[in-house]
Amino acid sequence: MSTILSLPEQTTATMPKVSYLNKEYGLKSWLLTGDHKRIAIMYLISITFFFFIGGAMAGLIRLELLTPQGDLMASDTYNKLFTMHGVIMVFLFLVPSVPATIGNFVIPMMVGAKDLAFPKINLLSWYLYIIAGTFTISALVLGGVDTGWTFTTPLSTHYLNTHVVTAALGVFVAGFSSIFTGLNFIVTIHRMRAPGMTWFRLPLFCWSNYAASILMVLGTPVLAIAIVLVILERTIGIGVFDPAKGGDPLLFQHLFWFYSHPAVYIMILPGMGVISEVISTFSRKRVFGYTAVAFSSVAIALFGFFVWAHHMFIMGVSNYSALVFSLLTMLVAVPSAIKIFNWSATLYKGSITFETPMLYAIGFIGLFTIGGLTGVFLGSLGMDIHLTETYFIVAHFHFVMVGGMLMAFLSGVHFWWPKMTGRMYPEAMSKLAAIITFIGFNLTFFPQFILGYLGMPRRYHAYPPEFQVLNVFSTAGATVLGIGYLMPMLYMTWSLKYGKIAGPNPWQATGLEWQTQSPPLTENFIETPIVDYEAYDYDWLANKTKHEVTTVG
Amino acid sequence: MDSHAVTATPADHSGLGHDHAHPAYLRHHFETVEQQREATAFGMWLFLLTEIMFFGGMFCAYLIYRNWYYPAFAAASNTLNIWLGTANTAVLITSGFAMAMGVWCAETKRRKGLVISLIFTIVFGLVFLGIKYVEYSEKFELHHVPGADFSISQFVHPSAASHETPLAPDMAEKTQVYFSLYFAMTGMHALHMIIGIAILFWLLYKAQQGAYTDGYVQPIEYFGLYWHFVDIVWIFLFPLLYLINRHPGR
Numbered sequence: 001m002s003t004i005l006s007l008p009e010q011t012t013a014t015m016p017k018v019s020y021l022n023k024e025y026g027l028k029s030w031l032l033t034g035d036h037k038r039i040a041i042m043y044l045i046s047i048t049f050f051f052f053i054g055g056a057m058a059g060l061i062r063l064e065l066l067t068p069q070g071d072l073m074a075s076d077t078y079n080k081l082f083t084m085h086g087v088i089m090v091f092l093f094l095v096p097s098v099p100a101t102i103g104n105f106v107i108p109m110m111v112g113a114k115d116l117a118f119p120k121i122n123l124l125s126w127y128l129y130i131i132a133g134t135f136t137i138s139a140l141v142l143g144g145v146d147t148g149w150t151f152t153t154p155l156s157t158h159y160l161n162t163h164v165v166t167a168a169l170g171v172f173v174a175g176f177s178s179i180f181t182g183l184n185f186i187v188t189i190h191r192m193r194a195p196g197m198t199w200f201r202l203p204l205f206c207w208s209n210y211a212a213s214i215l216m217v218l219g220t221p222v223l224a225i226a227i228v229l230v231i232l233e234r235t236i237g238i239g240v241f242d243p244a245k246g247g248d249p250l251l252f253q254h255l256f257w258f259y260s261h262p263a264v265y266i267m268i269l270p271g272m273g274v275i276s277e278v279i280s281t282f283s284r285k286r287v288f289g290y291t292a293v294a295f296s297s298v299a300i301a302l303f304g305f306f307v308w309a310h311h312m313f314i315m316g317v318s319n320y321s322a323l324v325f326s327l328l329t330m331l332v333a334v335p336s337a338i339k340i341f342n343w344s345a346t347l348y349k350g351s352i353t354f355e356t357p358m359l360y361a362i363g364f365i366g367l368f369t370i371g372g373l374t375g376v377f378l379g380s381l382g383m384d385i386h387l388t389e390t391y392f393i394v395a396h397f398h399f400v401m402v403g404g405m406l407m408a409f410l411s412g413v414h415f416w417w418p419k420m421t422g423r424m425y426p427e428a429m430s431k432l433a434a435i436i437t438f439i440g441f442n443l444t445f446f447p448q449f450i451l452g453y454l455g456m457p458r459r460y461h462a463y464p465p466e467f468q469v470l471n472v473f474s475t476a477g478a479t480v481l482g483i484g485y486l487m488p489m490l491y492m493t494w495s496l497k498y499g500k501i502a503g504p505n506p507w508q509a510t511g512l513e514w515q516t517q518s519p520p521l522t523e524n525f526i527e528t529p530i531v532d533y534e535a536y537d538y539d540w541l542a543n544k545t546k547h548e549v550t551t552v553g
Numbered sequence: 554m555d556s557h558a559v560t561a562t563p564a565d566h567s568g569l570g571h572d573h574a575h576p577a578y579l580r581h582h583f584e585t586v587e588q589q590r591e592a593t594a595f596g597m598w599l600f601l602l603t604e605i606m607f608f609g610g611m612f613c614a615y616l617i618y619r620n621w622y623y624p625a626f627a628a629a630s631n632t633l634n635i636w637l638g639t640a641n642t643a644v645l646i647t648s649g650f651a652m653a654m655g656v657w658c659a660e661t662k663r664r665k666g667l668v669i670s671l672i673f674t675i676v677f678g679l680v681f682l683g684i685k686y687v688e689y690s691e692k693f694e695l696h697h698v699p700g701a702d703f704s705i706s707q708f709v710h711p712s713a714a715s716h717e718t719p720l721a722p723d724m725a726e727k728t729q730v731y732f733s734l735y736f737a738m739t740g741m742h743a744l745h746m747i748i749g750i751a752i753l754f755w756l757l758y759k760a761q762q763g764a765y766t767d768g769y770v771q772p773i774e775y776f777g778l779y780w781h782f783v784d785i786v787w788i789f790l791f792p793l794l795y796l797i798n799r800h801p802g803r
Contacts, residue, residue, distance in 0.1 A: 113582065114581065114582035115581075115582035116582075117582075117592045117593075117596060118592075118593075118596060119580075119582065121596075179603055183596060183599050183600060183603070184596075186595075186599060187592050187595050187596045187599065188592075190592075190595060191588060191591050191592040191595060192582075192583075192588070192592065217599055217602065217603055218602070218603070218606055219606075220603070221603045221604070221606035221607035221609075221610075222606055222607070222609065222610045224607055225607050225608070225609075225610035225611060225741075226610060228737075228741070229610075229611075229614075229737060232736075232737060233733075236700050236701070237699055237700020237701065238699045238700060238732075238733035238736060238737060239699045239700070239729045239730055239733045240614055240730065240733045240734060240737065244726075245699055245726065245727075245729035245730060245733065246618065246622060246625070246726055246727035246728075246729055246730035247618075247730055247733065248617075248618075251614055251617065254613075255610050255613075255614075258610075523581075528584065
């Protein structure tokens with residue numbers, strides 16, 4: 001028996017009678033589910049909620065920065081806003097975004113399994129996420145926290161009288177949620193692959209999530225212990241980071257960035273996986289240099305662990321270690337560039353169509369390249385001293401995280417939306433949203449590169465009047481960007497009821513997840529699939545449709 | 554699905570009267586018992602890897618500060634009660650041995666033996682925590698708790714009987730880092746033991762009802778791995794914290 005790639009007629013597609021969505025009803029069937037698809041949907045709803053809270057804070061920050069004076073809010077309030085914006089966006093949106101929603105949904109299907117290896121731990125991970133969110137929101141409601149998302153000591157341990165412990169506990173718990181997701185992915189990809197699904201037949205989305213999972217599993221515990229020590233220092237007064245007791249605040253920076261730099265790759269790698277899938281599908285071509293792209297994910301994960309001190313160049317680390325870390329930082333550009341070049345080569349002579357996920361993916365390639373290259377500026381020692389703690393850094397990481405990851409996330413959500421819900425999103429609206437997002441993003445963050453280069457420091461609620469023009473551009477862009485993010489939220493919800501019925505494989509893609517009905521059955525596959533073709537085998541698929549009769553069997 | 558017949562292991566046939574290819578403990582999303590065992594074992598080892606990274610942060614801090622403030626670390630280490638520490642090491646190893654016996658009993662389907670082993674594991678675990686409590690309260694009496702009325706006088710002006718070399722006051726302040734790490738490391742270790750003992754009570758309750766001796770030994774086996782991991786952490790903590798500067802004839 002071999003797996004039969006089917007390309008059913010789209011126009012006559014009907015909604016399947018039984019699927020994971022209607023197999024059981026009631027709140028309890030969702031809250032106690034072990035089904036990776038339902039957990040993915042719950043994650044999608046929760047992270048969207050936190051994304052809009054974090055986004056609202058970004059909106060307030062931009063509104064305050066419209067004028068040079070601090071007129072909308074006091075500086076304390078401003079500090080609390082950007083702290084919460086950072087904590088929510090990093091720990092409650094970006095880290096779980098693609099892995100916990102899209103990854104949770106499609107990885108078991110991509111490898112041909114019925115579920116992730118540990119369904120209950122998967123559900124536990126969602127509950128931990130909700131507990132983490134509750135802690136974070138309570139820190140906000142109780143009066144906020146103003147350490148910045150980095151919980152820098154001794155500011156966080158000695159000088160601030162805000163809800164540091166509550167917010168830190170939130171981050172601590174969110175960390176375990178992410179560890180469990182990563183652990184589940186690694187075991188699933190190792191042990192749950194269908195017969196014939198070899199490592200080099202895995203979709204690149206699995207490879208990149210695998211690499212990100214390694215970072216989650218190895219990095220997050222170090223953040224956990226750093227946070228535990230901060231909490232102990234703040235509550236009972238131990239002195240691991242306290243210079244008065246012999247401790248060294250720099251150690252906190254090392255422990256914190258040992259996680260938080262790899263965390264950047266936890267955030268971006270799964271997004272890169274989405275881009276590989278999307279680019280390949282809409283170019284009707286196998287990803288150019290599959291093996292190189294697969295290994296570059298692992299290389300990014302590996303290098304990611306040895307560059308953390310580039311966040312600390314101005315904190316008094318030794319010159320020699322700064323030199324080494326600067327060099328290693330530049331090395332990360334190599335696997336990243338491999339990916340960008342290979343995606344471009346995939347586009348070359350492909351039959352490109354511009355569906356919405358593709359628009360977002362092309363946006364990703366451009367914006368991520370700018371974000372990545374400015375990262376090389378910041379990795380070089382001399383430039384870093386000029387640019388660090390300015391808006392240049394803010395622009396850099398927003399290009400990578402928002403221009404990169406958020407674009408990839410939206411690309412992925414659009415790409416797999418028909419699989420998740422069985423319905424299509426409205427095509428014209430979504431293309432418009434993709435273009436609005438791209439324009440809004442550039443208008444918001446490109447001026448910040450210039451602002452930073454001219455020396456405007458980050459984390460202040462007021463600034464000299466000569467920076468106002470560029471700040472007005474940025475705030476105007478943020479408004480456009482906000483519309484760009486609200487639109488998908490609205491039309492996606494609309495499409496749940498009124499969207500066109502998608503059918504099992506609206507993109508005529510080759511991945512295993514497209515060979516089942518949409519929305520899939522709870523068990524994913526009626527029979528365990530046996531894989532006897534390579535990933536992204538669009539040539540084979542083209543031939544197959546040409547000689548439909550000869551290949552079935 | 555056809556591969557069941559080929560890959561089914563003898564353990565599958567231990568059966569509780571279920572379909573011989575599907576023992577009751579085979580979760581629906583695994584194809585075979587073998588796959589389930591491999592996946593869960595791999596998951597457990599990965600979890601232990603995260604635990605190593607968790608403790609690793611503190612060991613890293615210890616390494617740095619001990620290099621910087623060796624005299625303070627040695628002097629502070631000498632105030633620990635080495636006899637209690639040694640006794641605790643023995644107690645913990647015994648507890649680990651009882652756990653290993655428990656795993657063996659589960660594998661060889663000895664229900665009574667498993668129950669007794671788990672009880673011994675719990676008892677020795679609790680004895681360890683009790684001794685730890687005695688040691689902790691001693692620290693409070695000696696003003697060796699950072700953040701709670703810490704006093705460096707013992708290190709600056711050691712009593713004649715102790716044969717300690719006095720430390721300069723600024724170096725004596727650094728003993729606070731030692732005790733911070735002492736409490737953080739042994740505290741985290743004790744927390745792992747408390748969680749472990751809670752799980753042990755659950756396992757004991759299930760084992761008394763006949764679980765784990767019917768061919769499905771994985772929960773006992775994996776908890777054994779966790780318990781031994783906690784033991785091993787202590788095996789590192791004991792010399793690092795208690796034996797920095799001990800030699801015969803002091």
